[in-house]
Amino acid sequence: MRWRRVKAILVKESLQIVRDPRSLVIALLIPLLQMFLLGYGISLDVKQIPLCAYDREGSQASQDLLQRFAASPYFALQGQAADYAEVGRNLDNGRCRLAIVIPADFSRTLNDAGQGVVQALLDATDTNTASLAAGYAGAVVASYSSAVQLKSIERRGGSVQTLTPVEVRARVWFNEDLVSRNFIIPGVVALVMAIVGAQLSSLTIAREWERGTMELLISTPVKPLELMLGKLLPYFVVGMIDACICLALAVFWFQVPFRGTLPAMAFTTGLFLTVVLCIGYYVSVSIRSQVGASQVALLLTMLPTTLLSGFSFPIDQMPPAVQTVTYLVSGRYYVTILKGLFLKGAPWTELLLPILCLTLYALVMILLAARAFRKTLD
Amino acid sequence: MLQRVYHLLLKEFLQLRRDKSARLRLLVPPILQMLLFGYAATFEVFNVATVIFDQDQTQESRALVADFVHSSRFKLVAPASDRRAVQDAVESSTAQVGIVVPQGFSELLRKGQTAPLQVLVDGTNSNTALIALGYVGQISGSYGQRYALDLAQRTGRTLGRPMVNVQLRERYWYNPNLNSRWFFIPGLIGTLTLITIVNLTAFAIVREREVGTLEQILVTPIQPIEFIIGKTLPFFLIGLFEVLIVAVFGMLWFQVPFKGNPLVLMLGTSLFLLSTLAIGLLISTVCKTQQQAFSSNFFVLNPMFILSGFSFPISSMPDALQWLTYLDPLRYFLVIIRATYLKGVGLDVLWPQMAALAALSLSLFAVAVLRLHKSLD
Numbered sequence: 001m002r003w004r005r006v007k008a009i010l011v012k013e014s015l016q017i018v019r020d021p022r023s024l025v026i027a028l029l030i031p032l033l034q035m036f037l038l039g040y041g042i043s044l045d046v047k048q049i050p051l052c053a054y055d056r057e058g059s060q061a062s063q064d065l066l067q068r069f070a071a072s073p074y075f076a077l078q079g080q081a082a083d084y085a086e087v088g089r090n091l092d093n094g095r096c097r098l099a100i101v102i103p104a105d106f107s108r109t110l111n112d113a114g115q116g117v118v119q120a121l122l123d124a125t126d127t128n129t130a131s132l133a134a135g136y137a138g139a140v141v142a143s144y145s146s147a148v149q150l151k152s153i154e155r156r157g158g159s160v161q162t163l164t165p166v167e168v169r170a171r172v173w174f175n176e177d178l179v180s181r182n183f184i185i186p187g188v189v190a191l192v193m194a195i196v197g198a199q200l201s202s203l204t205i206a207r208e209w210e211r212g213t214m215e216l217l218i219s220t221p222v223k224p225l226e227l228m229l230g231k232l233l234p235y236f237v238v239g240m241i242d243a244c245i246c247l248a249l250a251v252f253w254f255q256v257p258f259r260g261t262l263p264a265m266a267f268t269t270g271l272f273l274t275v276v277l278c279i280g281y282y283v284s285v286s287i288r289s290q291v292g293a294s295q296v297a298l299l300l301t302m303l304p305t306t307l308l309s310g311f312s313f314p315i316d317q318m319p320p321a322v323q324t325v326t327y328l329v330s331g332r333y334y335v336t337i338l339k340g341l342f343l344k345g346a347p348w349t350e351l352l353l354p355i356l357c358l359t360l361y362a363l364v365m366i367l368l369a370a371r372a373f374r375k376t377l378d
Numbered sequence: 379m380l381q382r383v384y385h386l387l388l389k390e391f392l393q394l395r396r397d398k399s400a401r402l403r404l405l406v407p408p409i410l411q412m413l414l415f416g417y418a419a420t421f422e423v424f425n426v427a428t429v430i431f432d433q434d435q436t437q438e439s440r441a442l443v444a445d446f447v448h449s450s451r452f453k454l455v456a457p458a459s460d461r462r463a464v465q466d467a468v469e470s471s472t473a474q475v476g477i478v479v480p481q482g483f484s485e486l487l488r489k490g491q492t493a494p495l496q497v498l499v500d501g502t503n504s505n506t507a508l509i510a511l512g513y514v515g516q517i518s519g520s521y522g523q524r525y526a527l528d529l530a531q532r533t534g535r536t537l538g539r540p541m542v543n544v545q546l547r548e549r550y551w552y553n554p555n556l557n558s559r560w561f562f563i564p565g566l567i568g569t570l571t572l573i574t575i576v577n578l579t580a581f582a583i584v585r586e587r588e589v590g591t592l593e594q595i596l597v598t599p600i601q602p603i604e605f606i607i608g609k610t611l612p613f614f615l616i617g618l619f620e621v622l623i624v625a626v627f628g629m630l631w632f633q634v635p636f637k638g639n640p641l642v643l644m645l646g647t648s649l650f651l652l653s654t655l656a657i658g659l660l661i662s663t664v665c666k667t668q669q670q671a672f673s674s675n676f677f678v679l680n681p682m683f684i685l686s687g688f689s690f691p692i693s694s695m696p697d698a699l700q701w702l703t704y705l706d707p708l709r710y711f712l713v714i715i716r717a718t719y720l721k722g723v724g725l726d727v728l729w730p731q732m733a734a735l736a737a738l739s740l741s742l743f744a745v746a747v748l749r750l751h752k753s754l755d
Contacts, residue, residue, distance in 0.1 A: 022665075026673040037681045043694045050693075065544075091551055093727040094713065116544040124550035125720045127558040128421040128505075129691055134548045135512060145544040169494045173468060173501060180504045191680075199676050203669050210589060210668075290588075290668040291581040292400060294675070298577055299407050302680060303569070307418045312689065314506050317424065322417045339502050350470060 005222045009230025013204070017234055024238070027200060031192045031242045035249045038188040042312070043180050046132045047074050052096040054081040061107035065118065065144050069100060074136040087121065097123045098133050110148070185256045186338035187311025189246045190331050193269070194305040196242045197276030200235040202297035205284040205373070224373040232277050239273045250342075259345025268341075268351075271358045272334040276301070278365035279330075285372040305331040333358040382600050386608025394612070404616060408570050408624050412563075416632055419562040419689065423509045424450055428475045429467040431458040438484035442495075442521050446477065451513040464498060474500045475510055487525060552720040560635070563628040564715040565688045567621060571647075572654055572682065572708050575617045577675050579658025582609050583750075584671045602751055610655045617651040637722030646714035646728070649735040653707035656742035663749040682706050687713075710735045 309331035
């Protein structure tokens with residue numbers, strides 16, 4: 001391997017980057033824009049669920065209960081329905097996600113037997129929101145229930161006895177306030193890095209083929225490994241700048257606690273970037289058309305990194321076959337490392353396994369990518 | 379005019395027929411992705427890795443531990459003989475939930491006082507943590523209720539006056555078993571189509587320009603509008619075909635019910651495809667090289683996916699982002715496809731989404747055609 005030849009390719013590729021300012025600007029803007037959009041857009045916290053009420057009784061008691069729903073930050077009362085058909089229509093067209101129906105004998109049975117039943121109709125097309133909404137509605141009803149209980153005991157002049165035999169005292173580690181942003185942002189960093197890497201490198205060889213400059217390149221004495229190094233190094237630099245932007249935004253703008261060390265961060269980010277760049281390069285070498293390469297690169301990065309890396313959907317909840325596939329997604333290791341570094345401040349030893357896997361992955365990809373390129377025309 | 383469009387169409391399909399790998403790329407990935415992501419995307423929580431340390435070692439504490447062990451929500455992964463072991467397990471991510479039944483637990487229970495149960499949760503995935511905490515509360519709550527009732531019966535001590543109890547009876551419409559696959563599969567159909575079609579269209583004109591065949595086309599008597607129709611119609615047909623395969627696959631494999639009218643979905647799909655074509659075309663007209671087109675794709679596609687409500691509820695986003703989602707055609711299509719699949723509603727309910735999609739595609743097309751006129755001169 002000759003450094004001189006690597007440098008020649010490197011200079012050529014860098015010139016190409018600099019002379020196409022639009023692509024460069026996009027490459028640098030992507031992390032900025034994506035971090036903002038995704039950082040604010042991705043949230044699983046549910047609040048202000050649209051709610052409609054069908055109060056068949058219209059008594060003091062039923063109005064009290066509805067008042068509690070209106071006051072809860074989790075619900076937004078959209079209005080009262082006049083009959084069942086209207087409740088059905090509201091759920092059908094999505095004007096409300098939850099309908100509370102209070103029966104006509106609500107306060108009577110509550111006063112006589114101390115029992116009351118409230119019906120909750122939920123739009124379960126979005127299952128996550130539906131089950132969270134059911135949980136919050138249950139809490140509102142329970143607090144109403146105990147308020148009525150308290151009042152009736154006080155009226156009789158009795159004392160209040162404990163109603164909960166077992167009390168859960170929970171402590172949450174690593175993300176103390178259970179802010180979903182804190183676990184989403186490290187994942188977003190991985191997603192942005194995967195996208196940037198694929199976008200930068202996956203057309204680099206296909207472009208030479210389509211423009212007909214490949215023959216020129218082949219006729220030079222450059223070796224496959226030298227070509228790869230020269231082609232990817234400039235993009236590695238761009239990618240690392242992107243990584244710095246991402247991390248700075250995550251820590252300073254979104255205030256995600258960073259408990260790891262910077263060298264660990266830089267090293268693992270470099271590893272991950274190597275992997276995605278090599279995958280892009282490999283795709284570019286194997287598929288000689290730019291459309292084809294772009295399609296495969298999109299396929300390999302965007303959705304797998306979003307859905308299979310454990311960034312939004314927990315891997316241990318997937319069926320075993322799919323879990324096996326996730327081992328092939330490099331984002332999986334990087335997301336584990338990032339979460340460890342950001343939230344846990346885990347020491348090297350605990351992240352040894354994912355770091356080792358990522359290193360192995362990088363080595364295999366470098367080998368594959370370097371060997372894929374052959375200096376022949378067919 | 380028809381003849382010229384026809385010839386251009388013929389050329390595009392000939393190109394596709396001669397490129398075997400391109401055909402494979404159109405057919406295999408959607409089905410493969412559907413399979414993988416259909417199984418991967420779920421918010422349900424089962425078998426959470428758990429360690430339990432029973433410090434109390436009494437009949438009561440063992441009964442509570444048994445409740446946890448026998449629930450499908452928690453899975454005991456390692457034995458713990460002291461507090462340290464529980465903390466270590468959570469620290470090293472062997473377990474996501476650590477439960478300690480402290481000494482004196484049963485004593486407090488017998489006295490009719492509140493007995494604490496200590497729970498340690500790994501909050502790195504806040505969603506799973508929240509749901510798991512909910513189940514801990516449910517299991518310990520029902521245990522407590524049972525215990526109180528049992529105690530009252532055994533000792534003959536009544537609990538005083540009849541308890542006031544207001545019950546909430548939930549009924550889940552459209553998806554009674556809360557199967558989250560029913561939510562994600564229709565969403566995946568829209569997302570996969572969006573990504574494929576925008577990317578293909580975005581490259582269509584740029585490639586001709588970069589390879590130099592655009593000038594050849596320009597010297598033919600073809601009109602810009604004919605050129606656009608000839609370039610986009612193939613992708614429209616490919617898109618329809620893909621939606622059909624993926625939808626049938628989703629129904630047969632994942633058994634997602636289809637309650638609505640196929641014609642309504644067909645109309646919605648056509649309008650949605652028009653908007654994806656327009657976006658691709660617009661990218662194609664503002665970019666000079668395929669590299670630029672590709673960067674722009676990523677720039678546009680990922681936000682469209684995230685802001686569509688595919689998995690993250692739009693109502694939880696900040697206002698500014700909520701406004702932005704109105705520009706996202708996938709947002710409307712997801713409402714249409716989920717509603718036709720699960721709710722079975724028709725045009726009387728879905729017309730606003732249809733109208734929005736139509737308006738969006740028309741204005742995007744208008745901009746694209748204007749830009750194309752300029753860039754061709």
